[in-house]
Amino acid sequence: MLPYARQSVDESDVAAVAAAITDPFLTTGPAVTRFEDDLAGWTGGHPAVAVTSGTAALHTAYAAAGVGPGQEVVVPPLTFVATAATAALLGARVVFADVDEASGCLDPGAAAAAVTSRTTVVASVDYAGAPADMDALREVAAGAGALLLEDAAHSIGTTWRGRPVGSLADLTTFSFFATKNLTTAEGGAVVSTSPELLTRAARFRNHGLVRDPAEQREPDEGPWHQEVHALGLNYRLPDVLCALGSSQLRRLSQFKQRRAELSARYDAALADVPEVTRPARPADADVAWHLYPARVPEDARRALFEHLRAAGVGVQVNYLPAHWHPVFADLGYQRGSCPVAERWYRQEISLPLFVGVTDDDVDRVCDLVRGFFRA
Numbered sequence: 001m002l003p004y005a006r007q008s009v010d011e012s013d014v015a016a017v018a019a020a021i022t023d024p025f026l027t028t029g030p031a032v033t034r035f036e037d038d039l040a041g042w043t044g045g046h047p048a049v050a051v052t053s054g055t056a057a058l059h060t061a062y063a064a065a066g067v068g069p070g071q072e073v074v075v076p077p078l079t080f081v082a083t084a085a086t087a088a089l090l091g092a093r094v095v096f097a098d099v100d101e102a103s104g105c106l107d108p109g110a111a112a113a114a115v116t117s118r119t120t121v122v123a124s125v126d127y128a129g130a131p132a133d134m135d136a137l138r139e140v141a142a143g144a145g146a147l148l149l150e151d152a153a154h155s156i157g158t159t160w161r162g163r164p165v166g167s168l169a170d171l172t173t174f175s176f177f178a179t180k181n182l183t184t185a186e187g188g189a190v191v192s193t194s195p196e197l198l199t200r201a202a203r204f205r206n207h208g209l210v211r212d213p214a215e216q217r218e219p220d221e222g223p224w225h226q227e228v229h230a231l232g233l234n235y236r237l238p239d240v241l242c243a244l245g246s247s248q249l250r251r252l253s254q255f256k257q258r259r260a261e262l263s264a265r266y267d268a269a270l271a272d273v274p275e276v277t278r279p280a281r282p283a284d285a286d287v288a289w290h291l292y293p294a295r296v297p298e299d300a301r302r303a304l305f306e307h308l309r310a311a312g313v314g315v316q317v318n319y320l321p322a323h324w325h326p327v328f329a330d331l332g333y334q335r336g337s338c339p340v341a342e343r344w345y346r347q348e349i350s351l352p353l354f355v356g357v358t359d360d361d362v363d364r365v366c367d368l369v370r371g372f373f374r375a
């Protein structure tokens with residue numbers, strides 16, 4: 001079985017983890033700071049706070065942005081449910097805004113139509129690895145007095161108009177789940193261009209604890225004293241996993257290059273299959289491709305999916321529109337409200353894309369796709 005995604009762990013990763021696991025600091029130690037510093041090397045120097053997952057990163061980023069009841073967060077529906085769920089868990093109303101036909105990313109026009117005086121955050125998702133028009137979204141967010149958040153679970157290593165992901169939005173979130181462009185098994189990070197937002201994120205990750213006496217209300221309590229000003233959670237990523245992350249970051253350029261090669265090979269091999277719409281290639285981005293999202297006619301998608309799975313090819317569909325999940329449907333969100341994202345979902349099939357895919361694998365998958373449509 002060729003999976004649709006799989007991590008790449010080599011001996012250098014194993015050695016890094018082995019060293020970290022015998023370090024006196026199993027967690028909250030120096031490997032965390034090291035990983036955060038290493039991440040900043042990919043974000044244009046903007047600092048990072050490591051957390052336990054991409055979902056924790058979104059929850060932390062929304063909390064840092066002050067998202068809460070009575071507020072609205074604009075989210076594209078073509079995403080993993082966590083982009084919306086974490087805002088809803090904080091009590092905000094999620095407002096779904098449709099995606100751009102070519103990229104599958106939040107459409108700035110739709111976002112502009114969705115913002116109100118209650119909008120706190122406009123959240124964009126770098127679908128498959130490529131960002132939305134972040135300059136246009138920045139204007140939309142600023143015009144509404146809202147912050148811009150980039151769910152970059154797919155896109156660490158991408159640059160857009162010469163600027164790295166991590167520098168494009170007020171808050172950027174990464175996921176280091178096993179299937180993503182690099183992994184810490186489970187893990188994530190929040191990056192911010194604002195020191196104040198980053199401090200809030202760092203506190204939220206650690207119960208909201210304030211340790212700096214200069215910022216405490218009762219600094220004379222004693223040298224042991226720490227106090228909570230705003231509630232938080234324990235979302236700390238342990239040293240063992242941070243060590244894996246630092247090791248993986250050293251390989252990220254290679255990962256990005258191999259993913260680009262494979263993606264281009266799919267493009268070439270599928271060029272003669274008119275039923276397949278290949279992913280758009282943004283001219284202004286150097287993309288770390290996470291997915292190869294092919295689109296096929298709606299009435300063929302399910303049969304193609306089953307055909308490929310039966311032939312031992314792991315395929316996936318990214319994503320069920322977030323507002324279709326029963327939890328949102330029960331709140332009154334309507335099917336049909338985001339027609340572009342909904343059509344994307346009905347047509348989309350993600351072909352296997354990870355560092356361990358061989359050229360022969362790509363050719364075999366494409367032969368299967370071609371054979372399906374010629375049958």
Ligand SMILES: *Cc1c(COP(=O)(O)O)cnc(C)c1O
Nearest residue numbers: 053054055080082153175176177
């Ligand atoms: C994977 C993913 C998440 C969640 O990340 P986890 O690390 O699995 O919690 C959020 N948003 C998007 C777009 C994702 O792909």
